[in-house]
Amino acid sequence: MMAQRRVMMKYGGYSQSKKKRSYFRSMVVPMLCSGEYSIPDLIGVAKGYRYVLTAMWPAVGATDFPSTCTKFQVPYFIFDGVLDQNTPAALVQDYFDLIQAPKKELIWFEQSGHNPMTDEPERFKSLLRDRLQALEKEEPTV
Template identity: 40%
Template sequence: MKKKFPIDEHQKLALNGTTLDIRIRGTQEDNPVLLFLHGGPGVCDRHFVLEDQAPLADICTLVCFDQRGSGKSYTREQAAQHMDTELVLGDAIALIDWLRERFHQEKIYLAGHSYGSYLGVRLCQRIPEKIAAYIGTGQLANGAENERISYEFVWNEATKRGDQKALDALKKIGAPIDGFYRSLDDLTVQRNLMTKFGGAAHGKKENMIQSMVLPILRSPEYTLLDIAGYAKGAYYNLRELWREVISSKFDQSVKQLDVPVYIMAGRHDRNTPPEIAKPWFDALDAPKKEWIWFEQSAHSPIREEKDKWNEAIRTRVFEQ
């Protein structure tokens, strides 16, 4: 039997000129609020978070939202419009203000995964007075370097394994130039191979269908109609936002954040390689900061080592 939550809400909120689909779960109205920023762009993760992070609901209120043009927030009208990260950041700030008022909290805790870590850092720059702490998982620090190292990983793994089919596919798409492939289809080829070789989830032989699509199909959070919108929204978000995200260079532009910073890093991450984010983090000026390694994880320790991730939130961030 599924655990019942005293606070268990599903809302559609009109914020910042769009409608965002929100899920809230918790046990006490006066608990601190932890807002999750999903990755992608456009790859919503509430179906994981509401299940895997449920043990944290006794100490904080969990909030997930499908970002503009993503998942349950996708509409054909939105997909016909241009979108940039300024709009997405504005949405997040509006939601943070709504949550502060709804739960009578001065500040909100932020957890950003992958692309969500890009949003998280920018929000910490923009509204530090409204953020209690920032937790980055699969932390982005330099988009072009991410893509260079990720491509090299796949090439080296294919060579080591004698996977000629993978090598042929990599030759066809070519290495990224300044972080960019010639098309989103080429990017998808590389991500599929990276996932196959364990750069997304450590020790698992999965493709993107197995790791991303099947969990959505099995989740009660999304209907079949929602899933159709999810797929369209993921492509729309990539098309609109990817160039802006991969052009980011936090290692050069972000030297200080005025909030506590916690980075949850998978040792085997080849999507956002930690050897890029760690030097940035080491040089970062913040009131408090902590880097936490997850030895059995790649890109998503929040799922791959969910118990350890949850324990780190409980003991390191909330100090309970």
């Protein structure tokens, strides 16, 4: 899978950033500069990422999400880039159409690939914040 990600990063299906940045520069440096993460936190992130790839990814890859993961009891949001070649927009839309949730929304990022949070960080933060604040104001439905 890492070979696939490297090829996507090289040709733009993963990130649409003008600067072809490595995972380190696109994810780790911003985390370090945020002041919210320590070096031990970053080591934990790296270990967790490696764990997911080795222990959990085979199960995730074998899961037929459109058949088994469509009903949610919580709000469901997808933030995706229309230029994503890892999870193409048409597949995302098809899956989203199957989702049943109390609230659902598919938010497209026109200038993004697989990682809108790094391709369009300000817009991503703003849209995520807006949705979370709106959810906070809603009355609970039990």
